Amino acid sequence: MINTKPLSGYMELLPGEQVEFDRIKKIIEETYASYGFTFLDTPAVERREVLMAKGGEELDKQIYFVNNGLYSEKENETALRFDLTVPLARYVSEHFNDLTFPFRRAHIAKVYRGERAQKGRFREFYQCDIDIIGRDKLSINYDAEIPSIIYEIFKKLDFGKFKIKISNRKLFNGLFDILKISAPINKTLHILDKIEKMSESELESELKELELNDFQINELKKFISIKGSISEVISGLKSLNIEDELFLEGILDLETITNRMLDFGVNKDYFELDLSIVRGLDYYTGTVYETVLENSSIGSVCSGGRYEALTSNYSNQKMPGVGISIGLSRLFFQLREIGIIKAENKTNANVIIIPAEKENISGAIKVSNYLREKGFKVDIILEESNMKKKFAYVDKLNPKNTVVIKTIENKELISIQQKINGEVFKKEVSLGNILESLS
Amino acid sequence: MINTKPLSGYMELLPGEQVEFDRIKKIIEETYASYGFTFLDTPAVERREVLMAKGGEELDKQIYFVNNGLYSEKENETALRFDLTVPLARYVSEHFNDLTFPFRRAHIAKVYRGERAQKGRFREFYQCDIDIIGRDKLSINYDAEIPSIIYEIFKKLDFGKFKIKISNRKLFNGLFDILKISAPINKTLHILDKIEKMSESELESELKELELNDFQINELKKFISIKGSISEVISGLKSLNIEDELFLEGILDLETITNRMLDFGVNKDYFELDLSIVRGLDYYTGTVYETVLENSSIGSVCSGGRYEALTSNYSNQKMPGVGISIGLSRLFFQLREIGIIKAENKTNANVIIIPAEKENISGAIKVSNYLREKGFKVDIILEESNMKKKFAYVDKLNPKNTVVIKTIENKELISIQQKINGEVFKKEVSLGNILESLS
Numbered sequence: 046m047i048n049t050k051p052l053s054g055y056m057e058l059l060p061g062e063q064v065e066f067d068r069i070k071k072i073i074e075e076t077y078a079s080y081g082f083t084f085l086d087t088p089a090v091e092r093r094e095v096l097m098a099k100g101g102e103e104l105d106k107q108i109y110f111v112n113n114g115l116y117s118e119k120e121n122e123t124a125l126r127f128d129l130t131v132p133l134a135r136y137v138s139e140h141f142n143d144l145t146f147p148f149r150r151a152h153i154a155k156v157y158r159g160e161r162a163q164k165g166r167f168r169e170f171y172q173c174d175i176d177i178i179g180r181d182k183l184s185i186n187y188d189a190e191i192p193s194i195i196y197e198i199f200k201k202l203d204f205g206k207f208k209i210k211i212s213n214r215k216l217f218n219g220l221f222d223i224l225k226i227s228a229p230i231n232k233t234l235h236i237l238d239k240i241e242k243m244s245e246s247e248l249e250s251e252l253k254e255l256e257l258n259d260f261q262i263n264e265l266k267k268f269i270s271i272k273g274s275i276s277e278v279i280s281g282l283k284s285l286n287i288e289d290e291l292f293l294e295g296i297l298d299l300e301t302i303t304n305r306m307l308d309f310g311v312n313k314d315y316f317e318l319d320l321s322i323v324r325g326l327d328y329y330t331g332t333v334y335e336t337v338l339e340n341s342s343i344g345s346v347c348s349g350g351r352y353e354a355l356t357s358n359y360s361n362q363k364m365p366g367v368g369i370s371i372g373l374s375r376l377f378f379q380l381r382e383i384g385i386i387k388a389e390n391k392t393n394a395n396v397i398i399i400p401a402e403k404e405n406i407s408g409a410i411k412v413s414n415y416l417r418e419k420g421f422k423v424d425i426i427l428e429e430s431n432m433k434k435k436f437a438y439v440d441k442l443n444p445k446n447t448v449v450i451k452t453i454e455n456k457e458l459i460s461i462q463q464k465i466n467g468e469v470f471k472k473e474v475s476l477g478n479i480l481e482s483l484s
Numbered sequence: 485m486i487n488t489k490p491l492s493g494y495m496e497l498l499p500g501e502q503v504e505f506d507r508i509k510k511i512i513e514e515t516y517a518s519y520g521f522t523f524l525d526t527p528a529v530e531r532r533e534v535l536m537a538k539g540g541e542e543l544d545k546q547i548y549f550v551n552n553g554l555y556s557e558k559e560n561e562t563a564l565r566f567d568l569t570v571p572l573a574r575y576v577s578e579h580f581n582d583l584t585f586p587f588r589r590a591h592i593a594k595v596y597r598g599e600r601a602q603k604g605r606f607r608e609f610y611q612c613d614i615d616i617i618g619r620d621k622l623s624i625n626y627d628a629e630i631p632s633i634i635y636e637i638f639k640k641l642d643f644g645k646f647k648i649k650i651s652n653r654k655l656f657n658g659l660f661d662i663l664k665i666s667a668p669i670n671k672t673l674h675i676l677d678k679i680e681k682m683s684e685s686e687l688e689s690e691l692k693e694l695e696l697n698d699f700q701i702n703e704l705k706k707f708i709s710i711k712g713s714i715s716e717v718i719s720g721l722k723s724l725n726i727e728d729e730l731f732l733e734g735i736l737d738l739e740t741i742t743n744r745m746l747d748f749g750v751n752k753d754y755f756e757l758d759l760s761i762v763r764g765l766d767y768y769t770g771t772v773y774e775t776v777l778e779n780s781s782i783g784s785v786c787s788g789g790r791y792e793a794l795t796s797n798y799s800n801q802k803m804p805g806v807g808i809s810i811g812l813s814r815l816f817f818q819l820r821e822i823g824i825i826k827a828e829n830k831t832n833a834n835v836i837i838i839p840a841e842k843e844n845i846s847g848a849i850k851v852s853n854y855l856r857e858k859g860f861k862v863d864i865i866l867e868e869s870n871m872k873k874k875f876a877y878v879d880k881l882n883p884k885n886t887v888v889i890k891t892i893e894n895k896e897l898i899s900i901q902q903k904i905n906g907e908v909f910k911k912e913v914s915l916g917n918i919l920e921s922l923s
Contacts, residue, residue, distance in 0.1 A: 047533050049578035049798050052562060055527035057575070059582050060589075067523055079856045081833030081863025084506055088494035088608050089528070089594065090548075094486050106552075109529075111564065113548045113598030123491060125550065136496070139488035143498050145830070145880040147867060150499075155528065159552030169527050179867070186845060186866035308849040359488050391584070394520030406625060410747040417518045424520025427625035428586060428618070441584040 054160070054168035056374055061388035066377055069202060069386075073173045073371060074153055076198045080190070082151035082175055087132040089155070090123050095135050098358035107158045109168075125157035129174045129370070130355075137178055138360035146180035147187065153373075165382070167374050176368030178355060183365045185298050188332040188351055189305030191369050195336060195347055196311045198371075204385050205340040209311075210319035212333050213299055214350070216268075216282070219292025224264055228255035231327065237269050238321055271320055275303050278318040298331060328352055334369055343379045347371045392442040394424035396483065399435045401451035408457045409450040412476065416448075419480060446483045493599070493607035495813050500827035505816055508641060508825075512612045512810060513592055515637045519629070521590035521614055526571040528594070529562050534574050537797035546597045548607075564596035568613045568809070569794075576617055577799035585619035586626065592812075604821070606813050615807030617794060622804045624737050627771040627790055628744030630808050634775060634786055635750045637810075643824050645778040646785075648750075649758035652738055653768050653789070655707075655721070658731025663703055667694035670766065676708050677760055710759055714742050717757040737770060767791055773808055782818045786810045831881040833863035835922065838874045840890035847896050848889040851915065855887075858919055885922045 051057035058066055078084070090111050097104060110121040126132050129152045137144065153173045160166055175194065177187045192209045199207045217230055226233070236251045243251075252262050271281035282296050299318055306316060322333050331351035338346060349369030356364045380386040396416055400409035406427065413425045424444070426435050439447050447462040461482050463470050474482045490496035497505055517523070529550050536543060549560040565571050568591045576583065592612045599605055614633065616626045631648045638646045656669055665672070675690045682690075691701050710720035721735050738757055745755060761772050770790035777785060788808030795803045819825040835855055839848035845866065852862045863883070865874050878886050886901040900921050902909050913921045 047537055047798050048531060049534065049574045051527055051578070052529060052531060055529065057526055059579060060522040060524075060584075063523060063525060066525070078832055079859075079861050081831060081836070081861050083499040083832045084502060085499075086502060086505070087496055088490055090491060090494065090596075090608065092487060092491060095488065098486055109550050109552045111548050111550055112560075113546070121551075135486075135488045139490070140498060145499075145877060147877075149863060157529075169529065182867075184867045186868075190864075190866060305845075305849070308846045310850075310853050359486050392520060393517055393522045397520070406744075407747045410744070411749075414749050420518075422518050422520050424588060425629075426586075427629060428621075428623045429625075438584060438586075 052168075054162040054166070056167050056169070056378065059388070060393075061391040062381070064390050064393050065386055065388045066373075069377065070153065070171070070173070070373060072201050073198055073373070074151075076194060076201065077151040077153075077173075077175050080149070080175075080194050082149045085133070085136060085150050085152045086154065087126075087136055087152070089125055089157075091126050091132060091135065093122050093124055095359070096124055096127065096131060099131070107160060109157045109159050127158050128156050129154060129172050130176075130368075133174075133176060133178075134356045134359055137364060138356045138362070141360065141362060146178065147183060148178040149175070150178070151175045165375060165378050167378075170372065170374035173371040173373050174368060176355075176366050178364050178366040181363050181365075183367065185301050185331075186305055188298065188367050189302040189309060191349065191367050192302075192316060192334055193306055193309035193311050195334070195369055195371075196306075196309075196315055199336065199347075200315075204338055204380060207315065207336060207338050207346075209316040209347075210322055210335045210337065211299065211302065211316060212318065212320050212322040213295040213331055214329050214333055215291045215295030215298065215331055216320065219287065219289035219295060220265070220268060222291065223287055223289040224261045226257060226261050226265075228257060233257070233265070234321075237265060240266075240269065269320060275299075275313070275318055278320070279303075295331075302332060332367065338385075341379070341383055341385070343376075343383070346376050346379075390443070392424065392444055394422045394442070394444050396421050396423045396446045396448055397439050397442065397444045398423060398425040398448045398450065399432075399439065400426065401432065401449060403429050405450045405452060405457065412448065412450060412459065412479070415476065416479070416483075421483065448479070491607075493601040493605070495606050495608070495817065498827070499832075500830040501820070503829045503832050504825055504827045505812075506832075508816065509592065509610070509612070509812060511640050512637055512812070513590075515633060515640065516590040516592075516612075516614050519588070519614075519633050521588045524572070524575060524589050524591045525593065526565075526575055526591070528564055528596075530565050530571060530574070532561050532563055534798070535563055535566065535570060538570070546599060548596045548598050566597050567595050568593060568611050569615075569807075572613075572615060572617075573795045573798055576803060577795045577801070580799065580801060585617065586622060587617045588614070589617070590614045604814060604817050606817075609811065609813035612810040612812050613807060615794075615805050617803055617805040620802050620804075622806065624740050624771075625744055627737065627806050628741040628748060630788065630806050631741075631755060631773055632745055632748035632750050634773070634808055634810075635745075635748075635754055638775065638786075639754075643777055643819060644780075646754065647776055647778060648755040648786075649761055649774045649776065649784075650738065650741065650755060651757065651759050651761040651772050652734040653770055653772055654730045654734030654737065655759065658726065658728035658734060659704070659707060661730065662726055662728040663700045665696060665700050665704075667696060672696070672704070673760075676704060679705075679708065708759055714738075714752070714755075714757055717759070718742075734770075741771060771806065777824075780818070780822055780824070782815075782822070785815050785818075829882070831863065831883055833861045833881070833883050835860050835862045835885045835887055836878050836881065836883045837862060837864040837887045837889065838871075838878065839865065840871065840888060842868050844889045844891060844896065851887065851889060851898065851918070854915065855918070855922075860922065887918070 107127055109125040111123050112120055155169050156172050157169055221230055233255060249262060271278055279300055322335050329350035330353040333350035334348055335345035336347035351367040353365045355366045356362055398409050398413050400406045409425055413423045416423045449460045451458055458473060460473050463484060546566055548564040550562045551559055594608050595611050596608055660669055672694055710717055718739055761774050768789035769792040772789035773787055774784035775786035790806040792804045794805045795801055837848050837852050839845045848864055852864045855862045888899045890897055897912060899912050902923060
């Protein structure tokens with residue numbers, strides 16, 4: 046027999062799980078749309094040179110090349126996209142003259158990475174991206190809109206308390222500049238990140254390996270130890286008295302963003318300034334975001350930031366942007382693992398209609414038409430089997446409402462069954478009052 | 485510079501076109517959902533043996549193999565799906581014990597075929613499929629539900645008058661059987677299909693090449709000439725007096741389906757029995773459908789039918805089903821070519837808010853929050869540029885409503901601008917009556 050298992054590293058959901066996955070995806074999609082983003086849907090296959098423009102040996106290993114026996118001219122000239130940012134950069138470069146800037150684009154789609162298969166790591170996974178791309182410039186105000194959208198999404202998703210952590214790369218750039226630190230920022234931050242896990246002397250010895258002197262180490266420690274409320278962090282940063290232009294710009298950015306987020310209605314308990322955010326520092330140039338769920342330890346579920354040169358590999362235009370991405374497949378997998386996501390609905394329908402006998406099929410179809418017109422999702426059993434089998438179908442799918450159409454004494458009757466907290470309630474209704482009886 | 489054009493044969497839309505494409509896709513999706521279908525989202529990559537199970541040399545040429553430098557064990561062992569039916573068959577076989585039958589599944593996704601690039605033929609394209617799969621059996625009633633769903637979709641899409649053409653493969657099977665025709669059904673039908681384009685003698689000579697005798701040819705011509713209203717076709721079929729069980733079953737099927745479609749509310753002007761439908765006869769075993777738009781000559785835009793052995797290549801279960809597919813990418817392309825689809829909205833937003841000055845940004849954000857809560861899709865200009873530039877943005881995107889927030893004599897005012905038939909209307913409103921002023 047042919048192996049029908051999905052390929053290793055590829056997520057495949059059962060109907061109940063898929064209903065839940067789609068519910069989450071729809072919340073993300075509708076919220077992105079409500080902020081006026083235009084959705085793109087670029088091809089999943091791109092030219093090798095487009096995908097490889099940024100370079101990197103790791104990339105070469107992760108890319109899935111696509112070849113077709115007959116018509117491809119050269120081998121390994123096209124491949125599946127590994128993210129949605131490279132296709133965005135290509136799209137904006139190619140269609141520059143047809144776009145209106147700032148360009149608000151959303152893209153929810155699968156991307157592909159040939160990573161070694163392991164639990165919770167997928168080779169095909171959804172990214173849910175939004176980016177706002179400016180032409181030559183882009184106001185810092187947009188850096189406040191992006192996390193406000195994320196706030197709204199995670200409030201609606203209701204996975205529990207979360208926090209959006211915000212920092213600004215300009216602070217590090219300015220700090221390293223003024224302290225004349227020549228060590229790579231990323232490496233240095235990785236060490237500082239472990240400040241709570243290692244002893245003072247271990248930390249210092251690791252930093253000294255990067256050729257940092259005592260003064261530099263001391264200043265970095267002072268910087269990283271700034272914590273507290275937003276106003277406390279801002280005044281902490283100011284009290285460092287660092288007269289570097291970039292550093293001061295970073296402080297101003299953070300002040301503007303946090304004020305504007307309040308305008309957007311973000312509850313102040315849901316975001317904070319966290320100077321330890323390390324994320325993608327080689328790409329981002331200003332604001333950076335991470336989002337953590339406070340009742341789990343699954344790490345950042347939504348990250349992004351401000352960048353200055355989206356299209357530098359593909360065009361001469363200067364295109365700054367700010368964006369964020371939700372790694373939906375991984376998020377779904379992790380939340381299911383820790384029991385926050387449950388797949389309770391086995392069907393997409395909220396009403397299943399059962400015609401008791403063959404003679405009731407016509408009437409049952411008419412009830413289904415009526416309910417569908419009123420916005421219900423209606424499944425109707427058209428198989429002419431016995432009632433036991435029909436109820437077995439309903440019991441397995443477990444919809445909110447079951448509607449039975451039957452004939453008693455030459456009269457066609459509608460009866461509704463609802464399961465509420467495990468108990469079954471039944472009532473007879475007429476077509477006139479069926480709507481108010483459904484849940 | 486790197487080539488940023490999308491690959492040949494891959495559709496890439498500009499924002500305005502994408503808004504229209506997504507609007508159409510959403511109508512299809514929501515209608516499928518309203519009939520209680522559960523959406524699947526299987527991996528785009530499948531095992532070679534799964535995709536090749538049915539065999540066929542043509543397939544081997546069309547398949548896009550997927551290879552990854554580092555981790556793949558063997559070359560060309562995985563490939564992109566070329567349709568959504570093979571993944572459905574694999575899925576149903578693999579998850580048989582976790583599914584509830586009849587299983588209503590919808591799947592809207594991209595598929596890949598390495599066809600020679602030509603206008604209107606895509607190598608990556610959307611299919612929008614629904615299928616209802618039975619375990620061992622599936623009532624003919626479902627064969628009526630499927631075209632009723634298609635009717636609802638094309639009514640909503642409003643591309644003009646359309647017709648769903650229905651036939652039944654059992655008629656041909658029965659007819660060929662009773663007439664003892666051993667020629668391949670498909671080949672024979674292809675010739676009969678040209679009946680109006682060729683002379684009597686040409687037709688007969690072609691049919692005789694397939695070794696049909698005069699009697700057989702005559703009977704086939706009588707059959708294919710049955711046309712008219714549904715009742716006329718049914719009685720025409722009956723008057724042939726063919727006492728073949730399969731043939732009679734075919735007539736009964738057509739009667740049941742057409743009656744049930746009326747129950748589902750399908751207007752009788754929108755479907756007909758058309759005995760000349762040739763579609764996929766090697767796979768389908770009963771009902772077959774095609775859908776044509778009457779104001780265009782683009783051929784069938786939505787086809788499908790009844791089959792008996794969905795999973796025969798992957799499992800020993802008997803699984804009959806009935807389904808239909810809309811080839812969305814091709815449909816969109818064709819309707820755009822003939823001007824039925826226009827991309828008039830350049831933005832997904834129905835409101836763009838302009839803060840006149842920096843001091844109005846905070847108030848403008850609050851108006852945007854309010855409108856979003858009320859269900860509007862709101863884009864807000866956060867760039868601090870001059871009014872000329874802000875209006876240039878609005879003019880390019882051409883939203884239904886533009887809302888300007890400005891301060892006059894220390895009072896913040898809201899003014900709305902709407903373009904109706906090219907004319908611009910302006911009015912001052914308060915937050916209290918803004919909703920009724922928007923369109």
